[in-house]
Amino acid sequence: MTLEQLRIFVAVAEREHVTLAARDLNLTQSATSAAVAALEARHATRLFDRVGRGIVLTQAGRLFLDEARAVLARAAAAEKVLADLAGLAHGTLALAGSQTVANYWLPPLIERFRARYPGIATSLAIGNTDFVAACVRDGAADLGFVEGEVDAPVLTATAVAEDEMVLVAPVTHPWAWRAPRDAGQLAEGPWVLREPGSGTRAIFEAHLQGLGVAPQALRVVLEYPSNEAVRAAVEAGSGVTVISHRVVEGSIRAGTMALIEFPVPSRRFLALRHRERYATKATQAFLDLASDGHT
Numbered sequence: 001m002t003l004e005q006l007r008i009f010v011a012v013a014e015r016e017h018v019t020l021a022a023r024d025l026n027l028t029q030s031a032t033s034a035a036v037a038a039l040e041a042r043h044a045t046r047l048f049d050r051v052g053r054g055i056v057l058t059q060a061g062r063l064f065l066d067e068a069r070a071v072l073a074r075a076a077a078a079e080k081v082l083a084d085l086a087g088l089a090h091g092t093l094a095l096a097g098s099q100t101v102a103n104y105w106l107p108p109l110i111e112r113f114r115a116r117y118p119g120i121a122t123s124l125a126i127g128n129t130d131f132v133a134a135c136v137r138d139g140a141a142d143l144g145f146v147e148g149e150v151d152a153p154v155l156t157a158t159a160v161a162e163d164e165m166v167l168v169a170p171v172t173h174p175w176a177w178r179a180p181r182d183a184g185q186l187a188e189g190p191w192v193l194r195e196p197g198s199g200t201r202a203i204f205e206a207h208l209q210g211l212g213v214a215p216q217a218l219r220v221v222l223e224y225p226s227n228e229a230v231r232a233a234v235e236a237g238s239g240v241t242v243i244s245h246r247v248v249e250g251s252i253r254a255g256t257m258a259l260i261e262f263p264v265p266s267r268r269f270l271a272l273r274h275r276e277r278y279a280t281k282a283t284q285a286f287l288d289l290a291s292d293g294h295t
Contacts, residue, residue, distance in 0.1 A: 001039060003075055006068045008035040009047065013057055013065045073139025073277075080142075080280045089119045093282040096141035098148065098199050099227050101269055102126040104246040105161060106145060113286050120282045128225070129199040136272045142283045144272035145290070147244070148199025154275055160290045161269040165203070167260040168248050169240040176258035183211035186262075189219040190239035192230050200227070203267050204242045231257075 011021040012032065022032040040047050047061035057065065083091035093113075097106050102124060110122055125135055129148035135141035136155055144155075147163055169175045180186055186208070194201045205215040221239050224230050227247045234241050234248075235256045242264055251257045271287055273279065279287075 001042065003072065005035045005039050006072055008032055009039060010065065010068050010072060012036055012048070012055070013061060013068075016055055016057070018055065069138060076139065077278050080282075081278055084281045088117045088281050088285060091120050091280065091282050093120050093122045093143075093280075093286060094125070094135075094141045095122065095143050095145070095286070096125040096127070096132040096135040097145040098129045098132050099126060100147050100163065100200065100244045100247060101145040103227065104244065105163075105269060109286075109290055113289055116289075117282065117285065128195065128197045129202070130197040133272060136274055139274070139277065142273075142280065143286060146199050146270050146272060147267055148202045148270075150270070150272060155272045156275055157270040157272055158287070158291065159268040160271050160287075162266050163269055164245040164266050165200075165242055165264040166245045166248065167240065167242050167262045167264055168234055168252065168257045169260050170234055170237040171255065171258050172237055173240060173258065175240065175260050179261045183208075183213050186211075186213055187217045187219065190221040191218050192222045192224065192233045192239040192241045193218075193220055194227070194230060194243075195223050195225045198225075199267070200243060203265070207242075207265055 008021065008025060008027070011025050012018055015021050015024070018032050018036075019029055022029045025032065036047065045060050045064075046058050047064060048055040049058055080091065095106070095110070096102075103126070106124065110124065113120070114122060125131075125141060127135075129146040129150065132141070132144040132146050133150045133152055133155060136144040137152060145160070150157060167175075180188075193204070208215050208218075222233055224233065227243060230241050230243060231248055231251060233239065235251060240260070248257060252259050271290055273283070273287070
């Protein structure tokens with residue numbers, strides 16, 4: 001088998017669609033199908049079941065997918081070692097960031113990096129903390145940046161910045177003119193929160209437990225997978241939330257939501273790297289830039 005066949009198989013497996021994989025790989029549908037068929041024929045193993053007009057991985061295909069990803073990650077690492085021989089004149093850097101970090105902290109840092117090393121092609125994938133950790137663990141990203149703690153022994157976590165968290169409410173909410181007197185009042189809400197798996201949600205729930213309030217006691221009326229949706233819902237009057245000050249400072253300044261005086265802990269932005277994978281010069285240069293007093 002070839003690396004190209006593996007690359008095509010992984011693309012088809014992740015999308016469960018030959019046409020979409022072919023389009024994203026800039027290949028013809030026939031070439032994509034032929035690559036998968038060649039793998040199946042060579043090893044006399046069916047990797048996909050054709051169900052109706054779609055395809056799904058067989059048990060063998062699911063097992064093979066993990067191995068194929070691992071081989072491609074190792075091949076990418078080998079390419080990066082060779083690219084490093086040319087210094088920082090050429091190469092790639094794959095980053096992943098959770099939403100607060102990626103939307104509000106990373107962009108100016110990436111721009112500074114690009115200005116300093118214009119020959120390094122930099123990409124950024126955005127998701128929640130769990131997504132970012134998985135990208136770094138599986139080799140899809142050289143560096144990940146998150147605002148939540150990650151329990152993954154294979155990853156190292158380095159603090160690179162502080163982020164202020166705040167409690168905010170619609171301007172029509174009673175808390176806008178009288179802040180909650182104690183933690184027990186927090187349960188009343190109603191609350192608009194990020195989805196489980198996000199760093200913002202995890203840190204807030206840990207803070208609640210420290211105050212003696214069970215997260216399940218909150219009256220959560222909405223959950224959203226993005227900071228922008230949470231912010232818009234609070235502005236629309238749906239409920240209160242705890243969120244990064246970076247996300248809502250414009251809304252507070254504009255008077256479309258109220259900043260509530262209630263103690264909320266700050267958090268750290270963390271850089272994640274795989275312990276066992278080679279750190280390229282580009283990876284180290286970006287990490288140095290991120291750690292160099294950038295807040």
